[in-house]
Amino acid sequence: MNPDVTNKSFIFNEKIDVQCINDLYGNDYIYLEEVFGTVLGEYGTLVENIFQQYASHNIPGLKAAVHKIKPIFGFVGLLSMQHQCQQFEDNCQPSSPFDMLVNNYNALRHNLIASKLLIEEEKRKLELFNSQ
Amino acid sequence: MKISCIIVEDLQVAANYLMKCCEKSGQVESKGHFVNVPDALYFLNENTVDLIFLDVEMPGASGFELLDQIAFSPKVILTTSKKDYAYNAFQYNVSDYLMKPFTYQRFLESLQKIKPSQETISTRSGSDHIYIKADGKLVRLNNDSILYIESMGDYVKFVTTDNKKYITHNTIKNLEEKVSKHHFLKVHRSFIVNLHKIDDMRENILYIKGNEIPVSKANKADVFKRLNIV
Numbered sequence: 001m002n003p004d005v006t007n008k009s010f011i012f013n014e015k016i017d018v019q020c021i022n023d024l025y026g027n028d029y030i031y032l033e034e035v036f037g038t039v040l041g042e043y044g045t046l047v048e049n050i051f052q053q054y055a056s057h058n059i060p061g062l063k064a065a066v067h068k069i070k071p072i073f074g075f076v077g078l079l080s081m082q083h084q085c086q087q088f089e090d091n092c093q094p095s096s097p098f099d100m101l102v103n104n105y106n107a108l109r110h111n112l113i114a115s116k117l118l119i120e121e122e123k124r125k126l127e128l129f130n131s132q
Numbered sequence: 133m134k135i136s137c138i139i140v141e142d143l144q145v146a147a148n149y150l151m152k153c154c155e156k157s158g159q160v161e162s163k164g165h166f167v168n169v170p171d172a173l174y175f176l177n178e179n180t181v182d183l184i185f186l187d188v189e190m191p192g193a194s195g196f197e198l199l200d201q202i203a204f205s206p207k208v209i210l211t212t213s214k215k216d217y218a219y220n221a222f223q224y225n226v227s228d229y230l231m232k233p234f235t236y237q238r239f240l241e242s243l244q245k246i247k248p249s250q251e252t253i254s255t256r257s258g259s260d261h262i263y264i265k266a267d268g269k270l271v272r273l274n275n276d277s278i279l280y281i282e283s284m285g286d287y288v289k290f291v292t293t294d295n296k297k298y299i300t301h302n303t304i305k306n307l308e309e310k311v312s313k314h315h316f317l318k319v320h321r322s323f324i325v326n327l328h329k330i331d332d333m334r335e336n337i338l339y340i341k342g343n344e345i346p347v348s349k350a351n352k353a354d355v356f357k358r359l360n361i362v
Contacts, residue, residue, distance in 0.1 A: 023235045024149075031152070038145040067189060068143070071213040071232035075145050 010129050013118055016077040024075070033126040036119055039072050043119070046072065047112050054105055062101075063092035066108070073115070076122070081115050084108060134161040135246070137183040138175065140198065141211060142167040142190045146232050150185055150211065153239040160243065169193035176202050183207045183246060185230075188217055199224050200321065203350045205308045207246040225305040262311060264290060266298040273298070275315040279329050279340050281307060283322035291343065293329070317358050320348040327358055 010029060012018055025032050046069040053061035070085035088108050091101060137160050141147040147165050154160040163181055166172035168190055176198075184206050186195040199208065210221060210229035221229055228242040263270045273290060282289045283304045290298040308318045318324045319338060323345050331339045336352065338345040347355050 024233055035145060035149070038148055042144050064189065067213065071143060072145060074213075074233040075149065 010126070012077070013122055015080065015118060016122065017079045018077065020074070020079055021077040024077075029126055029130055033123065033130055035075055036123040036126060039076055040116070040119055040123060043069075043072065043116055047116070050112065051109070054109075057098050059092050059094050059096070059098065059101070063089050066092070069112075076119055078115055078118070081111060084111060135159060135183050135243070136161050136163050136181045137185060138163050138172060138181050139165045139185045140167075140169065140172045140190070140195060141165065141185065141187040143187070143232075146187070146211065149233065150239075153236055156236065157240065157243065169195070169198045172198055173201055176204075180204055181206050183209065185209050185211050188212050188214070196220055196224060201350050203318075203354050205305050205318070209242050209246070225303050259312060264298055264300045264302075266290075266300045271298060275312050275326065276328070278316075278326050280326060280343065280345055281311075281316075281324040293341070317351075317354060319351050319355050320346050322346075330359070333359070 012021065021032065025035070046065070050062065050065040050069065053065045066085050066088050070082055070089070073079070073081040073085065085108070088101075088104055091104055137154065139147050139150050139162060141150065147167075151162050151165065154162050160183070163179065164175055166175065169192060172184075184198075186198065186208055188195040188210055189212070195210065205225075208224065208226045210217060210226055211232055211234075212229055213232045217229065220226075228245045230238060230242055234242075260276075261272055261274045263272050265271075273292065277292045277294070279291045279293060281304065282291065284299065286301060286303070287299050288302045288304060288307060290300070292298070304318065304322060304324055308316075308324060311324065315326050315328060316324050317327055325338060325340060325345055329340050331341065333339070333347070333355075336347045336349075338347055338355070
């Protein structure tokens with residue numbers, strides 16, 4: 001958000017789209033740290049909702065839950081996750097047999113858990129970076 | 133003067149980002165952030181704003197349900213992560229929609245879209261007449277000659293004192309901002325009436341020269357405020 005703050009030495013995880021981060025926040029790493037913190041603050045609830053909807057075989061609910069978390073990944077530059085959420089949403093048709101979703105869901109679940117760890121790690125790196 | 137707005141958004145990171153964009157622009161003042169439709173509606177029953185940044189898919193009621201229930205017509209910018217709201221956006225006269233996450237530059241472009249029409253409102257709303265496109269020509273209608281305006285989907289019908297009916301491509305929402313506030317009031321999602329032509333009111337029905345016009349629950353308080361009740 002603040003293009004005047006310049007420091008180009010921060011190295012993001014390779015899964016994060018740096019261009020996306022620059023487009024959204026410029027070099028404002030203080031705000032970026034805040035964004036990662038906010039995302040982590042609501043991540044657990046959003047993911048838990050996905051798990052619950054899946055457990056109850058509620059396809060419309062599952063679709064809505066994945067839809068809800070999707071933009072979060074855009075805010076932290078995880079565009080591949082955003083894309084995966086969109087694909088999963090597209091597969092969530094009420095007329096489709098639930099079993100058809102199992103493989104995609106397992107892959108999504110795995111990446112949701114891995115993404116949280118990644119966001120946590122980036123947040124830690126940003127904290128350190130901003131404190132120097 | 134700054135544009136007053138509220139943000140209706142249940143994703144905290146998106147709401148914070150939007151607030152930061154508003155602040156940075158220096159053009160928009162946020163009057164509040166609401167995470168669901170009932171809370172926003174409660175606020176809007178007591179307050180008006182120029183603009184609503186509105187998420188569509190929220191727990192409980194959707195953003196469009198909020199627009200159904202408010203008694204005035206602010207500008208609306210949808211903030212969504214879904215592209216397929218075009219039809220509803222058109223129906224509700226939405227000014228723009230921002231796909232989350234959007235850049236600050238895109239946010240500014242969106243603000244530009246609401247500015248010209250705001251200027252238009254102020255210059256037109258004091259006029260004693262309007263022109264409408266009907267029957268392949270521009271027809272002048274004096275405010276005093278209009279009884280009421282009724283929505284017909286993508287069209288509206290103007291009913292006049294000489295019992296003529298003019299059908300034109302427009303929406304109640306758009307017209308509400310363009311007609312004289314002194315003469316006209318939206319009393320229902322589908323009706324704007326000329327306040328000077330009301331004969332009587334019984335329960336939730338206004339009578340204008342034998343025509344029955346429903347008054348919605350959301351608009352009833354406004355109607356009472358504007359009628360010269362002694």
